[in-house]
Amino acid sequence: MSTSFNFPLVAEATTGYFEAHPMTSSPLEIDRTMLCKPVSYAAIQQHPVCTRFFSSNRITVSVRLLCLGTDLPVIYNWLPWRFTRFMKKDAHIRHLHETYNCIAESSSVQSFFVQINEAAAAQVDVHHAVQDDISSYYDAQPGDYRLQLLLDPEKENNQDWILGIFQTCQDFFFAFSEVERLLMVIEDDCNLNGALEKAGFTLEAQIITPGKKARLFRCGRKIVA
Template structure:
């Protein structure tokens, strides 16, 4: 099955092309994922020192969770990002805030740039947000980035996430932030006006 046949969401980006979202395939995608998580900018992913086998085993465990789904974003038949969607009420994050049934968590890792495209990371991020809010059962998107990850905090705030508090997870100090459809659409209106 081709990438176009298996994609679950797409968004046309003016001047760039169509970004497709397809399910992550651990056997086919492990090499690209391993390359991405080894990049210095991916330090917050927590896998800089992992072997390929350790990355594989970690994602094999993630993929076996019935409340967690991973996807690859593709542009011009080239993988450009990894995105994870998980049910927040069924995740460790639910212990740290008043989780609602239709809260979904999100993680995103953009591939190393082959050529610089102004605003590219925002285009990827907004595609992911539009995917989440295209799902009728998603009421809020929850994120818990590392408290020191300033780049992702800027993107989150640009997308309308409201920061709640810092939380101490077993593996990091995180900034908990939440975004609903209205907050996201209002944030996008501000950018386009």
């Protein structure tokens, strides 16, 4: 399942900010230069930049930078058929390689990979909203960052795992001082509403993008008194 996944990559409303899930008690060691800044995905192995353990269901969720050498075949297998039917697998993976190399050089989007218990679970892109297409549909502010999620289809019905992914992403991205709000755009037939609301996202607006209807959800940084 994808949340408004565009390939090739291009980059009744309620209002008010909701608190993000509290930060994990373990210190996060984060490379402060990696968010929406040029990086390399060429490393043979990328190490986690954020890890969180959920005792309720005994899962460990980790976030790391994308790894071109290992992740692209996995991403290809997750893409809906409407994105993969026009090219053979090898050609499509080469196209993915070109796409993510462009993202690696970008100053407005960054790509990460999520694992659960060390198994591949999701790919996440974070976009600076003022430089993203989403800014055409609402008044984007400098502190707004949009998450775009591509899930392993075999895990898309596991709401506990999806909630863990959202909460770990909140821990990670809100650790950057420039991130004030996280946004997600999901298509009307997507079943992520429940997990988004449990994670503290609230419906901001109903929007119509080219060819589909979607919903814009927003979550604000937790304010510590």
